[in-house]
Amino acid sequence: MSDDENPKSVPAAAVLEASQAMLQKQLYAIFTKPVDGLRPVFANIEDHLKFQVELEREGVMFAAGPMWTDDERSWEGDGLVVVRAESRKAAIAIAERDPMHTRGARSFHVRPWLINEGTITVRLDYSTQKLTII
Numbered sequence: 001m002s003d004d005e006n007p008k009s010v011p012a013a014a015v016l017e018a019s020q021a022m023l024q025k026q027l028y029a030i031f032t033k034p035v036d037g038l039r040p041v042f043a044n045i046e047d048h049l050k051f052q053v054e055l056e057r058e059g060v061m062f063a064a065g066p067m068w069t070d071d072e073r074s075w076e077g078d079g080l081v082v083v084r085a086e087s088r089k090a091a092i093a094i095a096e097r098d099p100m101h102t103r104g105a106r107s108f109h110v111r112p113w114l115i116n117e118g119t120i121t122v123r124l125d126y127s128t129q130k131l132t133i134i
Contacts, residue, residue, distance in 0.1 A: 015114070016114075019114075019116045022116035022117060023115055023116055023118075024114060024115075024116060025114070025115040026112065026113075026114055026115075027062055027082050027083065027084060027085075027112075027114075027115060028082065028083050028084075028085050028088060028091030028110055028111070028112055028113060029080060029081075029110070029111045029112075029113045030080070030081040030082070030083065030091065030095045030108050030109075031078070031080060031108060031109045031110075031111070032078065032079045032080070032081065032095075032098075032101070032106045032107070032108040033077060033078045033079075033106060033107060033108075034076070034077035034105065035104055035106060035107050036105075037077075038076075038077050040103070040104070040105035041077050041100065041106060043105065044099050044100050044103050044105045047099040048098060048099050048100045051097065051098055051099055052064055052081070052098075059084065060083050060084055060085070060094065061082075061083060061084075062082040062083060062084055063080075063081075063082045064079065064080065064081040064082065065079065065080065066078070066079050067079060077106070079106075081095070081098075088110055088112055091112075095110060120133065120134075121133070121134040122134075
């Protein structure tokens with residue numbers, strides 16, 4: 001295969017066409033990392049979590065949480081926040097409101113993310129009113 005037949009990128013329209021029968025739900029992933037160690041992160045964690053819960057209540061938050069080190073034994077302050085937004089610019093505006101970012105404890109980068117495949121299972125046990133996401 002020549003370099004012409006092995007491109008490093010393809011237009012988004014081509015991906016959308018190839019996956020037209022799939023979900024094609026556009027979300028935005030906000031990758032966040034500490035700027036200067038964990039002390040400033042912990043100093044702002046309470047306000048950050050309140051902000052996250054508010055995004056959840058507003059229906060903006062899709063998912064969020066810490067990202068462990070590769071050995072899954074510790075946390076170095078990195079996080080991932082996935083939001084529903086009209087555009088990357090709107091997702092950046094959401095990230096800019098996070099107290100972690102406004103106070104300089106973390107920096108962030110926003111990437112568009114198209115969900116095509118996957119599954120979610122929700123189980124509700126009536127007797128105990130227990131809800132489990134699998």
